[in-house]
Amino acid sequence: MNFKERILTTLNHEEPDQIPVMGLIMDPSTVSQVTGKSATNIVNFLDKPVLGKVAKGLVNTNWFWNRMYYGNFALAMESSIQLGFDANWSIYALMKLYEDPASTLGTAMHDAYGRVWEMGTNDRGDLSVDYSRALCPTEAEWEAWVDAKAPLFDQLVKNATGFHKKLADKYSHRIMPIGYAAPGIFENSWQAIGFVNFTKLVYENPEFVKRVVAFQTDLYLRYLEGVMDSGVEVVLGGDDLGQKTGPLMRPALIDKFFGESYRRVAELVHSRGRKFIFHSCGKIYQFLDMFIDWGFDGIITMEPTADMDLARVREQVGHKLALVGNLDVSHLLVRGSHKEVDQAVRDAIRAAGPGGGYILSAAHSHPYVDATRLQWMVEAAHEHGRYPLQG
Amino acid sequence: MSAQEMEKLKEALLDLNKAGVLEVVSATATTADLQAAKLAVEAIAGALQVVGKRFQEGEWFLDELVYSGEIAKQAMEKLSPILCDETQPTQGCVVIGTVFGDLHDLGKDIFINFATSAGFKVIDLGVNVSVEAFTKAVLEHQPVALGISCLLTPAAGGIPQVIQDLVEKGVRESLKIIVGGAALTEKFSLEVGADAFAPDAVTGTDIIRAWSEGQ
Structure with a gap:
């Protein structure tokens, strides 16, 4: 079997020749360890008097942004191939640089949906970009934002198609590219408004929340179409519904406000003959039955640090969901011993591998994930993951 | 009433x-x-x-x-x-902030609501708080506890720096330190010298209440 057949067979809950292994975006710090090349870190230029001004201007052009963004993900694909992964997922984002006195650097990224992304350089010297706050905390500000940004949404969808197509054209003969359509409807709804304000609105102005969700659903479906137009055969969606100790919102409320949207997502992906895998961090046992009900084909992540146990998940969902994950990135893939990585891979395969429907991967991308540990993970998968599984 | x-x-x-x-x-x-x-x-x-x-x-x-x-x-x-x-607090004073390099405040703000309602006077230093600002606030307010919040893993390295500075200023021994946030684990928190890890704001409030009551 080649890598593509291996992934698709697994997602159909049939046993492939061996357990497939997948990369998760690949953090720039991990990529540079593998390839010896660093992703472009625009933070390095921002405080330079002349160069900084030029860099800011360039980054805000569609041409340069796409070129830089693609270049970084091309490196991620190269590193995934070098590590021996069968697939790697990639995500497109469209952001603009703004003067932002509230940010650490005085400059921050604002995305199309209304979030601020704080930029920085991590202790490995690589770019870090993290969601920090909302730009549309009130109903009026949100309405004004989505009215003003209509051209940007069109650009986002168009660029996403081009980005994923370019990666697929260049790499699909060496690895399976997976299109990650994220952030999803839940995150796009609350993160532009802020969690506290969004929560208040859920209780005090549910009609507005329904309007937000309806808008984000339509936009997300357009975005998904754009990702699928690139030719990718598996689509990942992403919405963090959980935090470390449990759901971010009462699951019944999520179902009430977002359930129908998620059903439409799954239906759209299936209507195009593709599989839909859903990414959510956090402790999410209480959503697993909903995922099945909404029509998802699989889930990815299952963070051990959020008490997600692969065997328990498999027991709860059976083979109604394919599972992707869940090797720990807090210790195991950062500084775990060879023996620990080997054992964790064996345990994961034993818990979720029988009957197919399991793809081995790290639980998340993370700057501290060590490339050598990822290599051990792949080697252990090849050693212990051949079907029929032993023991 | x-x-x-x-x-x-x-x-x-x-x-x-x-x-x-x-x-x-x-x-x-x-x-x-x-x-x-x-x-x-x-x-x-x-x-x-x-x-x-x-x-x-x-x-x-x-x-x-x-x-x-x-x-x-x-x-x-x-x-x-x-x-x-x-305004004399019944439970004492708590200083809290999100460590430098991190601008997240959700967990911190939930904690503040709960701790305030539980009778603590809470000094909120905000987000992206420097080592010096944490130490200055501790020296000024002499709290029963210092809370350090951190969501981003790369920022977590700032926590031991805050604690080390408190040691160097000679105020660590008289102070309880509690840390919390998605980037942290109990193991990490204790390794860097905190007294307790709060997996959530409610547990954090329970812990400082117990400290305040001398448990």
């Missing part, structure tokens, strides 16, 4: 009935009766303890924790003019 009114206030908060809560506290505020205001605070604190227990036991979720905290915050704001002569 009668026992019946206290119960009504508590029930309204547990029903997430903001209008009901504000109706009771507004009526209390109108009377300018200090004793009634204290009883209202007691009812709010009691309700939030129930909220916290429900959250810890998995019956309630983060949205309910946040919203109940926000209702309590608004209620306390209405009562504060009456209580202003009675």
Whole structure:
């Protein structure tokens, strides 16, 4: 079997020749360890008097942004191939640089949906970009934002198609590219408004929340179409519904406000003959039955640090969901011993591998994930993951 | 405030009935009766303890924790003019901030709502707080506890720097330090020299309450 057949067979809950292994975006710090090349870190230029001004201007052009963004993900694909992964997922984002006195650097990224992304350089010297706050905390500000940004949404969808197509054209003969359509409807709804304000609105102005969700659903479906137009055969969606100790919102409320949207997502992906895998961090046992009900084909992540146990998940969902994950990135893939990585891979395969429907991967991308540990993970998968599984 | 009114206030908060809560506290505020205001605070604190227990036991979720905290915050704001002569905290002072390199405040702000309602005077240093600012606040306010919040893994390295500076300034021994946030684990927290790890805001409030009461 080649890598593509291996992934698709697994997602159909049939046993492939061996357990497939997948990369998760690949953090720039991990990529540079593998390839010896660093992703472009625009933070390095921002405080330079002349160069900084030029860099800011360039980054805000569609041409340069796409070129830089693609270049970084091309490196991620190269590193995934070098590590021996069968697939790697990639995500497109469209952001603009703004003067932002509230940010650490005085400059921050604002995305199309209304979030601020704080930029920085991590202790490995690589770019870090993290969601920090909302730009549309009130109903009026949100309405004004989505009215003003209509051209940007069109650009986002168009660029996403081009980005994923370019990666697929260049790499699909060496690895399976997976299109990650994220952030999803839940995150796009609350993160532009802020969690506290969004929560208040859920209780005090549910009609507005329904309007937000309806808008984000339509936009997300357009975005998904754009990702699928690139030719990718598996689509990942992403919405963090959980935090470390449990759901971010009462699951019944999520179902009430977002359930129908998620059903439409799954239906759209299936209507195009593709599989839909859903990414959510956090402790999410209480959503697993909903995922099945909404029509998802699989889930990815299952963070051990959020008490997600692969065997328990498999027991709860059976083979109604394919599972992707869940090797720990807090210790195991950062500084775990060879023996620990080997054992964790064996345990994961034993818990979720029988009957197919399991793809081995790290639980998340993370700057501290060590490339050598990822290599051990792949080697252990090849050693212990051949079907029929032993023991 | 009668026992019946206290119960009504508590029930309204547990029903997430903001209008009901504000109706009771507004009526209390109108009377300018200090004793009634204290009883209202007691009812709010009691309700939030129930909220916290429900959250810890998995019956309630983060949205309910946040919203109940926000209702309590608004209620306390209405009562504060009456209580202003009675600002001596019953539980002591807590200094809290999000470590430098990190701008997230959700967990910190939920903690502040709960700790304030539990009777603590909370000094909020905000986000992206430097080592020097943490130490300066500790020296100035002499809190019973210092809370350090951190969501981003790369920023977590700042926590031992804060603790080391407190050691060097000679104030670490007299201070309890509690850390919390998605980037952290109990193992990490204890390794870097904190006294406790809070997996959530409610547990964090329980821990500082126990410290304040000498447990």
